[in-house]
Amino acid sequence: xxxxxxxxxxxxxxxxxxxxxxTFAAKGxxxxxxxDIIATSGLSAGAIYGHFxxxxxxxxxxxxxxxxxxxxxxxxxxxxAELPTPGEMLSAMLxxxxxxxxxxxxxxxxxxxxxxxxxxxxxMLDVVGRLxxxxxxxxxxxxxxxxxxxxxxAAAFADRLVPTMLGLAQGYIVQRALFPDFDGEQYLAxxxxxxxx
Amino acid sequence: xxxxxxxxxxxxxxxxxxxxxxTFAAKGxxxxxxxDIIATSGLSAGAIYGHFxxxxxxxxxxxxxxxxxxxxxxxxxxxxAELPTPGEMLSAMLxxxxxxxxxxxxxxxxxxxxxxxxxxxxxMLDVVGRLxxxxxxxxxxxxxxxxxxxxxxAAAFADRLVPTMLGLAQGYIVQRALFPDFDGEQYLAxxxxxxxx
DNA sequence: GTCTATAGCCGGATAGAC
DNA sequence: GTCTATCCGGCTATAGAC
Numbered sequence: 175x176x177x178x179x180x181x182x183x184x185x186x187x188x189x190x191x192x193x194x195x196x197t198f199a200a201k202g203x204x205x206x207x208x209x210d211i212i213a214t215s216g217l218s219a220g221a222i223y224g225h226f227x228x229x230x231x232x233x234x235x236x237x238x239x240x241x242x243x244x245x246x247x248x249x250x251x252x253x254x255a256e257l258p259t260p261g262e263m264l265s266a267m268l269x270x271x272x273x274x275x276x277x278x279x280x281x282x283x284x285x286x287x288x289x290x291x292x293x294x295x296x297x298m299l300d301v302v303g304r305l306x307x308x309x310x311x312x313x314x315x316x317x318x319x320x321x322x323x324x325x326x327x328a329a330a331f332a333d334r335l336v337p338t339m340l341g342l343a344q345g346y347i348v349q350r351a352l353f354p355d356f357d358g359e360q361y362l363a364x365x366x367x368x369x370x371x
Numbered sequence: 372x373x374x375x376x377x378x379x380x381x382x383x384x385x386x387x388x389x390x391x392x393x394t395f396a397a398k399g400x401x402x403x404x405x406x407d408i409i410a411t412s413g414l415s416a417g418a419i420y421g422h423f424x425x426x427x428x429x430x431x432x433x434x435x436x437x438x439x440x441x442x443x444x445x446x447x448x449x450x451x452a453e454l455p456t457p458g459e460m461l462s463a464m465l466x467x468x469x470x471x472x473x474x475x476x477x478x479x480x481x482x483x484x485x486x487x488x489x490x491x492x493x494x495m496l497d498v499v500g501r502l503x504x505x506x507x508x509x510x511x512x513x514x515x516x517x518x519x520x521x522x523x524x525a526a527a528f529a530d531r532l533v534p535t536m537l538g539l540a541q542g543y544i545v546q547r548a549l550f551p552d553f554d555g556e557q558y559l560a561x562x563x564x565x566x567x568x
Numbered sequence: 569g570t571c572t573a574t575a576g577c578c579g580g581a582t583a584g585a586c
Numbered sequence: 587g588t589c590t591a592t593c594c595g596g597c598t599a600t601a602g603a604c
Contacts, residue, residue: 186587199486199487200487201487202401202483202484202486202487202488203401204399204400204401204402205401205487207578207579207580208579208580209578209579209580217588217589218588218589218590219580219581219582219588219589219590219591220582220583220587220588220589221587221588221589222588223580223581223582224587224588225587227581228580228581229579229581279486279487282479282482282483282485282486283483283486283487285479285482285483285545285548285549286399286479286480286482286483286484287399287483288479288549289396289399289476289479289480289548289549290396290397290398290399290402290476290480291399295549298549299549299550334557334561335561337542337546337554337557337558337561338539338542338558338561338562338565340542340546341538341539341541341542341543341545341558341562342535342538342539342542344538344541344542344545344546345534345535345537345539345540345541345542346538348482348538348541348545349534349537349538349541351482351486352482352485352486352492352495352496353496356534360531360534361534361535361538364531364532364534364535365535365538368535368565368566369565383569404596404597404598405598405599406596406597414570414571415570415571415572416570416571416572416573416598416599416600417569417570417571417572417600417601418569418570418571419570420598420599421569421570422569424599425598425599426597426598426599569604570603570604571602571603571604572601572602572603572604573600573601573602573603574599574600574601575598575599575600575601576597576598576599577596577597577598577599578595578596578597578598579594579595579596579597580593580594580595580596581592581593581594581595582591582593582594583590583591583592583593584589584590584591585588585589585590585591586587586588586589586590
């Protein structure tokens with residue numbers, strides 16, 4: 175049980191996670207040392223271990239936040255009265271990544287870590303699972319409204335399309351993070367033309 | 372200059388790279404220790420450092436090989452007399468990944484490492500650059516032959532489509548590596564329907 | 569070229585004062 | 587809750603014999 179206010183605890187955890195996020199993005203999960211996080215956060219070892227029990231826990235917290243950022247973007251539009259087209263949905267989900275590369279780079283780190291760390295894998299599946307659910311529900315509603323599908327064919331349509339749309343998003347992320355000359359606008363334009371509308 | 376035959380040197384390097392590849396895929400680049408590679412390869416520390424000057428060099432060699440495996444698949448079909456459709460090309464490029472997850476998992480590791488290690492980034496860009504060139508040349512020829520485009524519009528068409536097609540491939544890789552229930556056949560079927568044909 | 573053994577370093581986590 | 591100081595383990599890379 176907290177000895178200071180919950181708000182303070184929350185703020186400290188965020189301060190630590192923020193510092194960790196910056197160093198993780200710059201140096202990678204594994205090459206970031208606790209000393210790096212300590213220096214960047216302006217706190218001390220003792221302070222940090224009072225809020226996180228290990229470096230791994232910090233990694234998982236950062237990963238969940240980064241993944242959550244993407245779902246937040248989708249959640250907003252999925253409930254809008256004016257349903258966007260699949261192409262617009264894709265753009266909305268990804269546009270937030272362009273201003274700051276940190277999230278994009280970290281997503282690659284999270285994927286890489288998930289391939290060999292079961293706990294990271296579980297964290298990732300949990301957050302992405304919610305994103306997929308939202309996406310799927312949106313596609314069902316969109317195809318019913320805009321394509322006059324009945325419930326059953328809309329569900330089948332969404333089940334088929336979700337992985338491929340998600341794949342387009344993942345490809346965008348890889349290229350945004352790694353290709354110096356990546357043209358995100360063009361990528362999204364082409365994707366929008368390929369996707370149903 | 373080698374004191375034994377080039378073939379022997381090559382074989383030893385491959386033996387080391389094979390062992391490293393297996394441990395890298397299982398534990399990740401950074402969590403794999405030289406002791407792991409030593410144990411898996413059946414060689415000794417001295418033997419390994421006689422062929423690679425550092426663990427990083429082993430990583431780069433493995434990365435280049437893994438990426439090269441994908442380009443090899445594309446190279447084969449790009450020169451065929453019977454040009455495949457874009458959807459078939461995508462399938463051909465990715466189908467080799469399904470039997471053994473090692474390559475798929477390692478691709479995620481390579482992407483993650485490329486985000487923070489400039490040398491890995493350079494290795495990756497070099498190999499992927501060749502793949503992109505091949506892909507682009509194929510798309511130019513396909514659109515000329517099957518779509519009756521002139522040279523200029525074929526080039527523009529290919530420039531626009533290559534990143535998105537590559538993105539579909541990258542999405543496939545992420546999901547194959549990380550999603551337990553991933554249905555690769557369906558993914559490729561949907562992608563094939565979206566792509567021009 | 570390959571082995572064994574080890575040097576030398578660095579990183580995560582803790583102890584104990586405040 | 588937070589600080590400083592430090593312990594301990596594990597890691598990469600090398601030394602030196604064969």
